[in-house]
Amino acid sequence: MSAKQIKPSYGLLAILMTGAFVALLSNTLLNVALPSIMNEFDVSPATVQWLSTGYMLVNGILIPTTAFLISKYTARRLFLIAMGLFTIGTLISGFAPSFSILLVGRMVQASGAALIMPLLMNVLYTSFPPEKRGSAMGMFGIVMIFAPAIGPTLSGWVIQHYNWSVLFFMMAPLMVLVWVLGFFKLHDKKESSNAKIDALSVALSALSFGGILYGFSSAGNHGWSAPSVYFTIIVGVLSLAWLILRQFKLDEPMLDFRVYRYPMFALSSAISITLNMAMFSAMLLMPIYLQNIRGISAMDSGLMMLPGALIMGIMMPITGKIFDKYGPKILAYVGLTIVVITTFLFGQLTDSTEYIHLVVIYSVRMFGISMVMMPIMTNGLNQIPPALIPHGTAMNSTIQQVSGAIGASLLVTIMSNRTSVHAENMLAEAMAKLTTTPTGEALVELQQHITMEATISGINDSFLVSTGIAVVAFILSIFIKRTTFPKPLETK
Known part of the structure; x- marks a missing residue:
């Protein structure tokens, strides 16, 4: 370009x-x-x-x-x-x-x-x-x-x-x-190009990103010990390593990893990965809590997220103008602080948490995310030269897909594992306090109550891990420096 x-x-x-x-x-x-x-x-x-x-x-x-x-x-x-x-x-x-x-x-x-x-x-x-x-x-x-x-x-x-x-x-x-x-x-125009795509790079891209995405996406259903999970992840990682090495040898790489020679782009990718993983916690876990635990309809679950969406829609252009004037640092500090606090608050759910309380926390959280996501991405792209912009945008889109899959599988797995642990502990404690072993409807009622409480505890644990991931994003933001004009393209 x-x-x-x-x-x-x-x-x-x-x-x-x-x-x-x-x-x-x-x-x-x-x-x-x-x-x-x-x-x-x-x-x-x-x-x-x-x-x-x-x-x-x-x-x-x-x-x-x-x-x-x-x-x-x-x-x-x-x-x-x-x-x-x-x-x-x-x-x-x-x-x-x-x-x-x-x-x-x-x-x-x-x-x-x-x-x-x-x-x-x-x-x-x-x-x-x-x-x-x-x-x-x-x-x-x-x-x-x-x-x-x-x-x-x-x-x-x-x-x-x-x-x-x-x-x-x-x-x-x-x-x-x-x-x-x-x-x-x-009716845009472009100079004709005779560039040809490297078939091996396409194949390696399919194996690497496809393997990683499939492996992590399947972990929630099959568990990390399943061959279909760890084998595909291993194949994906090895193919990704081969893909990266091959791109550096090509005169016209399919996906130019030289974008990571620019430190602010590399840092923006790291922050985007952690933020994207943390963001998936509310998107995945809240519908489970609202619909499966609280019995709230799918429509009302979606309505809970609507005010946050409206806030983000209003704030995106505003934070863009703030970024143009003041740079990304202050936006990242304030936004990530909000994300950390609200994610922690989501980790304090009970079986009686008020709906309006969840709406407020979710809306404030989306307000914080609106201050971080696009400014960080833009600051990273600002440092790379125009010739690498298509590669930078493709890289950003790719890492969003991969980090989303990793974050989703990680958080769901943590929720499932911790739910099982809490259920075992709660059942043992309940049985220890009872003088007689419950049977029939009493046993079913006890099991249902323990399942509900254990699931809430599992969701809370997953949110606390998500809080830790958001803290990592905040720590990374300390190293942000404003970039305005792209540097000349470095030679190989």
Whole structure:
């Protein structure tokens, strides 16, 4: 990619952001619908989870190739292909007569979604000068956070009143409209390129990121001792090492790891990884607590997250402007302090914690995250030269996928293990206090009560681990330095 600054095209940005918003919203809509799909097609929880796991795997495999594709092709061409694939996948899913066809549709969706987010981030970044990139990335943050946050609420309402297929059908017309707008309105130009992608790098990328994502995603269901878990993780790590070594030997690497020669980009990646892992705690554990323990509906669970989403949507552009003026350090300190405190407070749940109390804590937590995520990412990208921007954006998208999978599996595993430990201890204590061994309904009631209390304790333990992860992010933020202009590209 040329180092020359692109003149901002707000029509282009609006179309790209709308496409990204639709793609992210459509993805998050499905999570609440998984139980309904499981019942209709008579599949197990482990099988239906492939609708999410498979989607994430395809994303993780394809996203590393986006740096090469962005450098070679125009934004118009990539956007039309991406939205076309996503729309086709959506229609296949909506009309799916069987679970296998639905899974195919989701895979096609994922192949389009993998292109959209890195493409949008790259266009946003290269369209604005360094002093305005915070505001530009703040707009991107609205898309990245707001769509997933309102998805569960909207999905809960649809599932209560209609069939799950409506989730796909209601998005399809908007996707077609966005594709048509892109076809007629996008006219960016790029110098022709004869670059060819390295087939071995693509294969290694699939093995490395696919293996790591699959291994960690499967740990929650099968446990860490299962061969399907540790073997795929080992294959993924070894393939990743080979992939990195190969990229340094290529004249035109598929994913240029030289971006990590720039210390602020490397630091921003480390902070993003830890923050992303910590962020998944509330997204995963709160629905379990609200629906399984408290008996709150899926829609009300989604509504709990809505105020936080609105706050993030409002704050993203504001924190972007603050970043442009003052830099990332003060935002990181304040934001991560809020994240640490609110995550710790989430680790104090009981069977009678008030709903409004949870809404307030979650909203304040999202306020803190809004002050950190995009400013940190933007500060890192500001240090790398324009020629490496596509690789930096692809790297950011990749680590979000991988860290999300690792964080999710780690926290769910901790919750499950600690729940079992607490249940054993509570049962032993209860039996020691009783003069007679309970039977029948009394035994069932005792077991149900212990299961509920043990699960709450397991969730609290997982939140406390998440608090520790957030503390690591805060410690890393101490070393942040403001970067304004990218340095010249270093030679090999």
